[in-house]
Amino acid sequence: MDQFAVRDGELLVGGIPLRRLAARVGSTPFYAYDRTLLSARVAQLRSALPTGIELHYAMKANPMPALV
Secondary structure, three states: OOOOEEEOOEEEEOOEEHHHHHHHHOOOOOOOOOHHHHHHHHHHHHHHOOOOOOOOOOOOOOOOOOOO
């Protein structure tokens, strides 16, 4: 699974050029997440774990509400 694509020499996050995301946010640095990629990674991890194992996320890692 590819994490991020590059098109015409520009990094894409969730199919959106990073430059456009930076313009939308208005300042750098910033966090950019691909919800589809995150969901796929979690599903991949869950499928590799035995039934009954629960996944937990450390809020200290990044408490951004949309991520949690």
